[in-house]
Amino acid sequence: MSQPSSLTLAKVLENSREKFTERPALSFVGQDPYTYNDVYTLAEDISSFLLSRGIKKGDRVAILSQNMPNWGVSYLSVTSMGAVVVPILTEFNEKEIKKILEHSESSAIIVSSRLAPKLRKSLPDTLKVVLVADTLDLADRDVVNETGNLLVTETREQWRPEPDKSFNNAERQVPGEDDLAAILYTSGTTGNPKGVMLTHKNLVSNAVNTGHIQKVIPDDRLLSVLPLSHTYECTIGFIIPVMNGASVYYLEKPPTASILVPAMQLVKPTMMLTVPLIIEKIYKIQVLPKLTGSPVMRALFKQPFFRKKLHKLAGKKIYKTFGGKLHFFGIGGAKLGAETEQFLRDAGFPYAIGYGLTETSPLLAGCKPSLTRYQSTGFSLPGQQLKIDNPNPETGEGEILAKGPNVMKGYYKDEKQTKAVFTEDGWFRTGDLGAFDEDNFLYIRGRLKNMVLGPSGENIYPEEIEAVINNQSLVLESVVYEMKGKLVALVHLNYEELEKYYAELKNTARNMQVQMNDFINEKLKEIQQKVNTEVNKFSKITKVIEQQSPFEKTPTQKIKRFLYQDKNKAS
Numbered sequence: 001m002s003q004p005s006s007l008t009l010a011k012v013l014e015n016s017r018e019k020f021t022e023r024p025a026l027s028f029v030g031q032d033p034y035t036y037n038d039v040y041t042l043a044e045d046i047s048s049f050l051l052s053r054g055i056k057k058g059d060r061v062a063i064l065s066q067n068m069p070n071w072g073v074s075y076l077s078v079t080s081m082g083a084v085v086v087p088i089l090t091e092f093n094e095k096e097i098k099k100i101l102e103h104s105e106s107s108a109i110i111v112s113s114r115l116a117p118k119l120r121k122s123l124p125d126t127l128k129v130v131l132v133a134d135t136l137d138l139a140d141r142d143v144v145n146e147t148g149n150l151l152v153t154e155t156r157e158q159w160r161p162e163p164d165k166s167f168n169n170a171e172r173q174v175p176g177e178d179d180l181a182a183i184l185y186t187s188g189t190t191g192n193p194k195g196v197m198l199t200h201k202n203l204v205s206n207a208v209n210t211g212h213i214q215k216v217i218p219d220d221r222l223l224s225v226l227p228l229s230h231t232y233e234c235t236i237g238f239i240i241p242v243m244n245g246a247s248v249y250y251l252e253k254p255p256t257a258s259i260l261v262p263a264m265q266l267v268k269p270t271m272m273l274t275v276p277l278i279i280e281k282i283y284k285i286q287v288l289p290k291l292t293g294s295p296v297m298r299a300l301f302k303q304p305f306f307r308k309k310l311h312k313l314a315g316k317k318i319y320k321t322f323g324g325k326l327h328f329f330g331i332g333g334a335k336l337g338a339e340t341e342q343f344l345r346d347a348g349f350p351y352a353i354g355y356g357l358t359e360t361s362p363l364l365a366g367c368k369p370s371l372t373r374y375q376s377t378g379f380s381l382p383g384q385q386l387k388i389d390n391p392n393p394e395t396g397e398g399e400i401l402a403k404g405p406n407v408m409k410g411y412y413k414d415e416k417q418t419k420a421v422f423t424e425d426g427w428f429r430t431g432d433l434g435a436f437d438e439d440n441f442l443y444i445r446g447r448l449k450n451m452v453l454g455p456s457g458e459n460i461y462p463e464e465i466e467a468v469i470n471n472q473s474l475v476l477e478s479v480v481y482e483m484k485g486k487l488v489a490l491v492h493l494n495y496e497e498l499e500k501y502y503a504e505l506k507n508t509a510r511n512m513q514v515q516m517n518d519f520i521n522e523k524l525k526e527i528q529q530k531v532n533t534e535v536n537k538f539s540k541i542t543k544v545i546e547q548q549s550p551f552e553k554t555p556t557q558k559i560k561r562f563l564y565q566d567k568n569k570a571s
Contacts, residue, residue: 003208003211003243004204004243006177007177007200007201007204007205007208007405008079008174008175008176008177008179008181008200008201008204009076009079009080009175009181009200009203009204009239010079010080010081010082010174010175010200011204012076012204012207012239012242012243013039013040013043013076013080013242014040015243016036016039016040016242016243016245017036017037017039017040019036019245020036020218020245021035021036021037022035022036022037023035023036023218023245023247024247025038025039025242025247025248026039026069026072026073026247026248026250027069027247027248027249027250028068028069028249028250028251028252029223029249029250029251029252029263029266029267030263030266033069033247034069034073036242036245039072039073039076039242042073042077042136043073043074043076043077043080044077044080045077045160046073046074046077046078046131046136047077047078047080047081047083048081049159049160050077050078050081050083050108050129051081053108053128053129054107054128055081055083055107055108055128055129056082056083056173057081057082057083057173057175057179058082058083058084058179058180059083059084059107059108060083060084060085060086060104060105060106060107060183061078061083061084061085061086061106061107061108061109061110062085062086062087062088062100062101062104062106062108062109062110062111063075063078063085063086063087063088063109063110063111063133063229064088064090064097064109064110064111064112064115064118064119064133065090065110065111065112065114065115065133066090066112066114066115066227067224067225067227067228067250067251068112068133068134068250068252069250070110070133070134070136071133071228072228072238072242072248074110074131074133075087075228075234075238076242078110079175079181079182079200080175081173081175082173082174082175082179084180084181084182084183085181085182085183086100086104086106086182086183086184086185087182087184087228087229087230087234088100088185088229089185089186089227089229089230090115090227090229091227091554092118092185093118094118094119094120097118097119098124100185100195101123101124101127102124102126103185103195103412103413104183104185104195104412105124105126106124106126106127107126107127107128107129108127108128108129108130108131109123109127109129109130109131110131110132110133111130111131111132111133111139111150112132112133112134113132113133113134113149113150116132116139116149116150123141123142127141128141130150132150132152135152135155135156136156137150137152137154137155137156138152138153138154138155138159139151139152139153140152140153175200176200177199177200177201177204178199178200178201179199179200180197180198180199180409181198181199181200181202181203182197182198182203182231183195183196183197183198183412184196184198184229184230184231184358186230186358194411194412194414194417195411195412195413195414196231196358196359196408196411196412197408197409197410197411197412198231198361198408198409199409201405202361202405202406202407202408202409203231203235203239203361203406204239204243205361205383205404205405205406206235206360206361206362206363206381206405206406207235207236207239207240207243208243208383209363209381209382209383209384209406210235210236210240210363210366210381211240211243211244212381212382212383213366213367213368213378213381213382214328214352214366214367214368216240216241216243216244216246216271217244217245217246218244218245218246219246219270220241220244220246220247220270220271221246221247221248221249221267221268221269221270221271221325222237222241222246222247222248222249222269222270222271222272222273223249223251223263223264223267223269223272224237224238224248224249224250224251224273225251225255225260225272225273225274226273226274226275230358231358231361231362232273232332232333232356232362233273235361235362235363236273236330236332236354236362236363237273241271246271249263249267249269251263261321264321264322264323265323267323268323268324268325269322269323269325269326270325270326270327270328271326271327271328271329271330272322272326272328272329272330273330273331273332274329274330274331275331275332275333275334275557275558276331276333276334276335276336276337276340276557277334277477277553277557278557279331279336279340279344279351280336280337280340280470280476281476282318283339283340283343284340284473284476284494285494285496286318287314287318287343288473289496289497290314291307291310291311291314292473297310307346308346311342311343311346311347312346312347312348314343314347315343315344315346315347315348315349316347318347318349319347319349326349326350327350327369328350328352328368328369329349329350329351329352329369330351330352330353330354330366331351331352331353331354332353332354332355332356332362332363332366333557333558334557334558335444335463335467336353336375337467337470337471338374338375338467338471339470339471341353341374341375342374345372345374350369351369351372352366352367352368352369352371352372352378353366353372353376353377353378354366354377354378355377355378355432355442355444357430357432358408359407359408359421359428359430360402360404360406360407360408360428360430361406361407361408363381363406364380364381364384364386364400364402364406364430365377365378365379365380365381365386365442366378366379366381367379373437373441375443376437376441376442376443377441377442377443377444378441378442379439379440379441379442380440380442381404381406383404383405383406384402384403384404384405384406384407385402385403385404386400386401386402386442387400387401387427388400388401388434388435388436389401389423389427389429391435392459395435396435396436397433397434397435397445397459398433398434398435399429399430399431399432399433399448400430400432400433400434400442400444401423401427401428401429401430402427402428402430403426403427403428407428408428431447431448431449432444432445432446432447432448433445433446433447433448433451433459433461444463445461445463445464446461446462446463446464447463450462450463450561452481452482452487454538455485455538458538460487460538460539462479462480462481462487464535464539465480465487465489465531465535465539465541466478466479466480466489468531468534468535469489469491469527469531469541472527472530472531473494473497474493474494474497474498474523474527475491475492475493475494475527476492476493476494476550477491477492477550477551477559478490478491478492478547479547479551479559479561479564479565480541481561481564481565486542486543487539487540487541487542488541488542488543488544488545489527489528489531489541489543489544489545490545490546490547490551490564491524491527491544491545491546491547492546492547492548492549492550492551493520493523493546498516498519498520498523520546524544524545524546525544527544528541528543528544547564551564
């Protein structure tokens with residue numbers, strides 16, 4: 001584990017350049033990589049250029065770009081000069097981006113050509129500099145012309161220093177551990193974005209402490225598919241590899257199967273990060289139908305012995321698809337379905353589940369693949385503390401509280417919200433409900449705000465009911481909520497599987513639709529009946545409603561529950 005002499009991103013950059021100078025650092029798949037020396041030199045040039053344009057320590061610099069090597073270079077250049085980086089989620093719309101730029105009072109922005117049209121007529125007066133992320137050219141402050149293209153005023157070749165000269169004489173201040181490094185505006189699942197303030201110490205200490213439970217070495221190769229603008233991918237999938245001299249590879253196009261599979265075969269990653277939805281879809285759409293495609297296979301699959309054997313065979317094929325070299329497959333951002341996790345365990349797949357929040361930089365709990373426990377998120381990271389607030393004497397469940405160097409400074413310009421999430425003695429309230437087992441492995445029950453109080457005072461966790469629903473073969477995802485004192489489930493079905501039942505139908509579209517609707521309604525009733533036999537009496541659902549389109553999600557693929565709860569409660 002390579003640890004910088006001080007917990008700042010400037011030291012991370014400096015340390016990595018000294019130790020891993022000519023090793024590959026950041027690259028698009030199939031292209032020549034930046035070495036660690038390249039990253040350092042380019043980051044120094046960018047930060048010095050920003051200084052020459054009036055950007056100083058403490059100023060905010062936004063990054064609006066899809067994943068690319070220059071995203072990481074820009075992030076390190078901004079933080080190393082003592083400025084504050086504001087990574088903007090690419091899913092935000094023009095209105096949200098404008099609000100973030102205004103609220104953060106950003107002085108500069110580094111924006112990719114693909115996302116530049118979102119800035120049309122949205123730049124605040126505080127913003128002085130616009131750099132093109134793809135090329136690092138300087139763009140006109142008006143940003144885009146009528147066709148949506150950036151207006152370059154000075155190319156990188158023009159603004160960068162001559163080989164025998166440097167911007168390094170420009171006046172700069174070295175950031176300290178407690179200085180602000182980043183402000184992250186999260187979409188969350190509440191619909192109310194907040195600016196999470198993370199210091200250098202928050203981010204780097206979390207990277208160091210995470211490294212104590214999963215070692216990263218220079219020979220590791222990480223294929224990055226989650227958004228860098230989220231702290232999950234940024235800390236674990238970027239800062240940690242850079243700190244330890246590993247190589248990170250990015251895709252030039254969205255990670256569809258046709259793009260991702262060849263990339264994995266080329267890179268042969270040793271490490272990847274993902275969210276539950278991705279691996280759950282692989283299991284439910286690609287694996288499960290093949291394992292239950294005939295009456296004989298379905299009968300065998302019901303037997304635990306044969307199911308484990310079938311899972312192992314399927315797992316070997318998926319492992320080869322991922323390049324055949326994985327030793328760490330990290331899963332975080334939401335709860336992993338029990339059925340999918342059982343498949344990963346049976347298959348011997350090197351998965352590990354972590355738990356954390358943007359406010360905690362992010363990781364709070366986790367473990368390496370060899371130590372995973374079924375449905376647990378691992379144990380508390382070294383160097384921090386976790387505890388359960390006011391635990392239920394029977395179940396041990398309560399709100400998870402955290403304290404440590406990774407816990408945020410607060411919400412930007414929001415003292416009221418900041419005060420609300422901290423106890424009087426300084427513990428951060430995660431808003432998540434959980435419990436520890438006898439070996440201090442953490443189990444997440446659900447979000448406090450989602451918990452439903454039963455008629456006799458029982459605590460009902462919608463996420464646990466959803467896990468049972470999602471285990472049904474025809475269900476891809478679901479949302480459970482309370483309506484008029486009753487539990488209702490919205491269910492998005494696996495329509496590819498449903499269509500197989502109707503492959504032989506050659507009737508008119510109208511007749512087929514009538515029959516399919518009847519079939520769907522019958523299946524919804526079956527789902528309700530089966531789920532109600534598997535949950536306790538106060539967690540039984542009274543109605544299952546079909547959700548025809550996929551649920552809208554956050555960048556970490558968590559369902560935006562509030563959109564469906566509020567809508568259906570009002571209807």
